Amino acid sequence: MDHRLKAGSRTAAIRGGVALFALAAAMATAWAAETPLTGTLKKVKDDGVLVVGFRDASIPFSYYDVNQHPIGYSIDLANLVIDRIRQDTGRADLNVRWIPITSQNRISLLQNGTIDFECTTTTNNESRAKQVDFTNNFFEIGTRLMVKKGSPIRDFTDLKGQTVVVGAGTTSDKIIRSLNADKQMDMNIISAKDHSESFLTLSTGRAKAMMMDDALLAGERAKTKDPAEWVITGTPQSFEAYGCMVRKGDAQLKALMDETIAKLETSGKMSTIYHKWFMSPIPPKGLNLDFPMSDTMKKLFAHPNDKPAA
Amino acid sequence: MDYHWNWGVLLQPVATGEPHTYLGWLATGFMNTVALTLCAWLLALAVGSLAGIARTLPNRFARAAGTAYVSLFRNVPLIVQFFVWYFVVPELLPATAGDWIKGLPPYTQFFVVSVLALGVYTGSRVCEQLRAGIEALPKGQRNAGLALGLTLGQTYRHVLLPVAYRTIIPPLTSEFLIISKNSAVASTIGLLELSGQARQLVDYTAQPYESFICVTLGYVVLNFLIIRLMGFVRNRTHVPGLLGQ
Numbered sequence: 001m002d003h004r005l006k007a008g009s010r011t012a013a014i015r016g017g018v019a020l021f022a023l024a025a026a027m028a029t030a031w032a033a034e035t036p037l038t039g040t041l042k043k044v045k046d047d048g049v050l051v052v053g054f055r056d057a058s059i060p061f062s063y064y065d066v067n068q069h070p071i072g073y074s075i076d077l078a079n080l081v082i083d084r085i086r087q088d089t090g091r092a093d094l095n096v097r098w099i100p101i102t103s104q105n106r107i108s109l110l111q112n113g114t115i116d117f118e119c120t121t122t123t124n125n126e127s128r129a130k131q132v133d134f135t136n137n138f139f140e141i142g143t144r145l146m147v148k149k150g151s152p153i154r155d156f157t158d159l160k161g162q163t164v165v166v167g168a169g170t171t172s173d174k175i176i177r178s179l180n181a182d183k184q185m186d187m188n189i190i191s192a193k194d195h196s197e198s199f200l201t202l203s204t205g206r207a208k209a210m211m212m213d214d215a216l217l218a219g220e221r222a223k224t225k226d227p228a229e230w231v232i233t234g235t236p237q238s239f240e241a242y243g244c245m246v247r248k249g250d251a252q253l254k255a256l257m258d259e260t261i262a263k264l265e266t267s268g269k270m271s272t273i274y275h276k277w278f279m280s281p282i283p284p285k286g287l288n289l290d291f292p293m294s295d296t297m298k299k300l301f302a303h304p305n306d307k308p309a310a
Numbered sequence: 311m312d313y314h315w316n317w318g319v320l321l322q323p324v325a326t327g328e329p330h331t332y333l334g335w336l337a338t339g340f341m342n343t344v345a346l347t348l349c350a351w352l353l354a355l356a357v358g359s360l361a362g363i364a365r366t367l368p369n370r371f372a373r374a375a376g377t378a379y380v381s382l383f384r385n386v387p388l389i390v391q392f393f394v395w396y397f398v399v400p401e402l403l404p405a406t407a408g409d410w411i412k413g414l415p416p417y418t419q420f421f422v423v424s425v426l427a428l429g430v431y432t433g434s435r436v437c438e439q440l441r442a443g444i445e446a447l448p449k450g451q452r453n454a455g456l457a458l459g460l461t462l463g464q465t466y467r468h469v470l471l472p473v474a475y476r477t478i479i480p481p482l483t484s485e486f487l488i489i490s491k492n493s494a495v496a497s498t499i500g501l502l503e504l505s506g507q508a509r510q511l512v513d514y515t516a517q518p519y520e521s522f523i524c525v526t527l528g529y530v531v532l533n534f535l536i537i538r539l540m541g542f543v544r545n546r547t548h549v550p551g552l553l554g555q
Contacts, residue, residue: 169513
């Protein structure tokens with residue numbers, strides 16, 4: 001009898017435990033039901049895999065260090081976003097895969113699901129915003145020129161009849177072609193595949209000037225043997241904001257990233273990251289870009305927004 | 311997948327203010343691809359024929375030169391050859407010559423370099439096919455030609471090559487088709503041929519699927535034309551009773 005009684009109470013205890021557990025589980029489900037995860041966040045929670053795009057040669061935003069790991073200003077931001085995703089989905093074991101992207105394939109790879117988001121050097125503009133969603137902007141640039149020291153080219157008006165190199169598919173590409181057509185400047189325009197190739201075209205003397213986002217020009221210059229040989233010049237032809245791209249309609253991820261970026265910008269954390277990449281020596285050669293923060297960027301950090309470039 | 315289809319974009323004027331539509335860009339790209347394919351193919355036939363003949367000559371040095379050419383150009387990736395011709399060769403030349411080349415209008419440079427790179431590379435493949443065509447002939451034909459009192463050159467001109475070329479029309483057709491598609495590598499040095507224009511179209515309109523579907527059709531049309539052209543050549547040069555036909 002005793003024995004059976006004991007056994008009965010043990011069963012009761014187990015039953016009670018199960019009931020408690022079931023209650024807890026039900027509560028957890030109820031809480032989850034309040035905010036069912038959708039889009040990328042749901043996928044991350046289910047599979048524990050997140051795929052992030054990066055650029056391999058956009059100094060100092062996103063590029064390889066000596067061990068072929070992506071580093072840079074934008075990558076620091078991406079990593080903070082990943083931390084936040086890890087927290088919100090409760091996947092401490094999140095497996096992050098980094099995939100190299102180019103200016104040409106970044107939109108397609110995002111749309112077809114190869115990557116989940118990217119924070120690199122993508123200008124937030126209206127034609128792209130038809131295909132993807134942009135998060136809050138995290139950088140502002142002006143498009144300017146780089147020439148060899150002592151070159152007679154000082155500004156865009158001096159480019160008449162000259163050969164200019166730009167990155168294929170960049171905003172500079174559009175602007176310089178429009179300028180050429182509007183003002184009949186008779187320029188030869190070379191569209192190079194990436195930033196390194198653009199600079200190769202400039203440094204071998206094929207082009208007399210290279211037009212690009214000023215921060216990227218400073219990055220290319222920092223890579224050269226003798227940075228003092230190259231001068232960044234010219235009135236900015238446009239001001240543009242970089243944003244991270246997420247898939248169109250991936251509202252939860254966008255909200256998460258918007259909030260993360262806004263918090264970083266208003267708290268001053270983003271300014272610290274800026275200082276690290278633009279005002280201090282950076283890998284691979286320990287050069288300092290020495291590129292002080294512009295007023296437009298200070299304004300952006302004070303009032304985070306996801307407005308496309310004009 | 312969440313994609314916003316918009317075929318009408320092709321008829322829109324380009325965003326750069328030049329007086330074209332995006333379809334016009336694709337048309338220019340198509341013409342560039344056709345021009346590049348034809349020029350490079352002629353160069354490949356010329357270089358490949360010379361090297362192919364050299365590899366079957368009795369002269370040891372001629373054979374060695376042909377072999378060296380094939381080993382070098384057939385074994386190095388095409389895209390590397392493009393970069394070497396475009397970026398490295400002008401730096402190896404004397405400074406004045408190099409600067410003169412680099413001072414030429416960029417599109418002339420792109421086109422000439424592309425024809426050279428593509429032609430010389432494909433030439434190495436044509437060379438091997440012609441050599442195979444010549445070596446497939448019975449040895450007696452060469453000896454008979456020489457025994458008749460023909461010089462070696464005459465034997466090649468009147469006995470060996472007419473049959474060898476007819477034999478290799480099918481693989482040459484494949485080679486012609488391949489060169490038309492390999493021409494897309496020229497976009498990596500900046501020539502805006504068909505695939506280069508497609509890339510540009512994607513950059514400007516953010517409509518990748520429309521662009522690449524158009525480009526695919528462009529290559530299909532070009533390849534269809536090449537197949538018809540080579541079929542026509544085969545029928546015109548057909549000799550009844552030869553090659554079991």
